[in-house]
Amino acid sequence: MGNRFNRSRRKPLAATLVIAAGLLFSGGGYAVATNVAANNIATEYTAEQISEGRKLFLANCASCHGLNAEGTAAGPSMIGVGAASVDFQVGTGRMPGQGSGPQLPKKKVQFTDEQISLMAAYVASLAPGPAIPDQKYLEATGDATHGGELFRINCAMCHNAVGAAGALTEGKYAPNLDGVEAKHVYEAMLIGPQNMPVFNDANITPQDKQDIITYLAYIEDNPSAGGFELGSLGPVAEGLFIWIFGLGLIIAITVWLGAKSN
Amino acid sequence: MAGKDLEKGSEAEGFEHEFESGLAVVPPDKIKDPGLEPHRVRMTDKSPKKAKNAEVQVAALFMVSVVGSFFALWAYVAFPITEDLTTVRANNLFLGLGMTLSLLGIGIGAVHWAKTLMPDFEVTEARHQTRGSEEVRARAVEIVKLADSESGFSRRKLIRRTLYGALALFPLPALIVFGDLGPQVGNSLRHTMWKAGTRLTKDPTGIPIKASDVTLGSVFHVIPEGLTDLKEHKLEEKAKAAVLLVRLNQLDLKEDPDKTGWSYDGIVAYSKICTHVGCPVALYEQHTHHLLCPCHQSTFDVTEHCKVVFGPAARPLPQLPITVDAEGYLIAQSDFLEPVGPSFWER
Helix, strand or coil, X not given: CHHHHHHHHHHHHHHHHXXXXXXXXXXXXXXXXXXXXXXXXXXXXXXXXXXXXXXXXXXXXXXXXXXXXXXXXXXXXXXXXXXXXXXXXXXXXXXXXXCCCCCCCCCCCCCCHHHHHHHHHHHHHHCXXXXXXXXXXXXXXXXXXXXXXXHHHHCHXXXXXXXXXXXXXXXXXXXXXXXXCHHHHXXXXXXXCCCCCECCCCCCCHHHHHHHHHHHHHHHHCCCCCCCCHHHCCHHHHHHHHHHHHHHHHHHXXXXXXXXXX | CHHHHHHXXXXXXXXXXXXXXXXXXXXXXXXXXXXXXXCCCCHHHHCHHHHHHHHHHHHHHHHXXXXXXXXXXXXXXXXXXXXXXXXXXXXXXXXXXXXXHXXXXXXXXXXXXXXXXXXXXXXXXXXXXXXXXXXXXXHHHHHHHHHHHHHCCCCCHHHXXXXXXXXXXXXXXXXXXXXXXXXXXXXXXCCCCCCCCCEEEECCCCCECEXXXXXXXXXXXXXXXXXXXXXXXXXXXXXXXXXEEEECCHHHCCCCHHHHHHCECCEEEEECECCCCCCECCEECCCCCEEECCCCCCEEEHHXXXXXXECCXXXXXXXXXXXXXXXXXXXXXXXXXXXXXXXXXXX
């Protein structure tokens, strides 16, 4: 009787332990799996897409990035840069680059979306790398206030507090973010194009990235409450304005005050 | 009329300036004082019609001011500031325009009135010597001597000396009071929140950072663990302890032999406070490894202990020695080994 009582008392405890252990393992395993998915290829590409992409790569990119995308003196290796890099660089027209300089500017896009995704498929097939972001993180439905705080801490020093661009060293610059597609904003944080540093998902989580996208959308849609923005470029633009128009007006009034009436 | 007298005085022929030239060299062919320009009669003095016009203009300007005042009152009611911040824009614009008209109308009207309708004649005042005349100077000395003899200031030594003593001591209480107006700086300029074992955490969330999270080319904006929990002086502590964390390829780092232990697997941490005047230096270029200060373009080379490669900063950015703890989180080995931020007197 006592034995049976003991057994029945022991049973729930054992079951709890088993469930706890099971949850821990499956949860941990799930976390590892999602981590891998986030960092590696999220989209599956077919062999045909990859081979078509390779053809486009050989015709348009290989002269600088090498026949096997291994990189040359003229351009870096594409192995492991991921589909996100291709989508960003080609999708904003920065690639293929025209001539060398301190920084490759944004320009007219040279390829169709279809061609860009084929090239992205080829580059993604070379080695695991950042994938094209999930559409659900690109909607401007996040927390704009939190996004604004993250933007001021991580982005504003180069891109300006409202993303109006800023100068860097030796002719380089952080471009204006007005009108940049949400996808490209996300990809830029993920891959760190050109001299921009990387903001990986451990640093700024996908949710945080969505908040930043929401903040940028908010400031695009809401005009400044403070009147003339003068490009939002800060003291240089504002100083120039007041030097020319403010001082100009004061000088004009002074001349009028001192002039004799005729 | 005072004006008329002055006018006559200045028109007197052969008027000579009294003052001496002193040490100034006066050339013999000095240009003669050309005197006043010939008086030009205004249109409003010549034609009563023009004067009438001017009168109407002045009145119109004052009426503009009246309209501006009413406009400002109307704008204040018509464009209220609501919850929507952008309503500030219309409110400020129209209220400001109304007030500008109301003030400028009075101002411009008054000047126009004075220039066109008030009496028009030139006034000149002769320049006088600054030195007083001999009689005035003698009289001043007399007054001082009289005051001295009547008060007995020179005669009564006891009174004079105690007065000197009282005057010398009366500022002392003020000195003590002013000395207590603010907190003592102490050694707060030399130390930050960082100490051995403090975890590096993300700004603004305070989430600790694993070394494995910092991928190549990454930049993390870092605050010390516990900063978000501070009840007071949070901003002061953040302003001193803010750190930038960067991972470089280990091969790119050119480290001093005695500082090789300060980085962890290519991860380096530097104070974000510029050594020039304390702006946050955080413009990191991934490929040149330059850190740029946005205020005065001081540029630091992250590969070589943030030495200054351009700009007005005098010293490299202080490096925070880091390592990892048993759980793989990045921790500080100690506080910064030198004061962060700009130079100060006892540095």
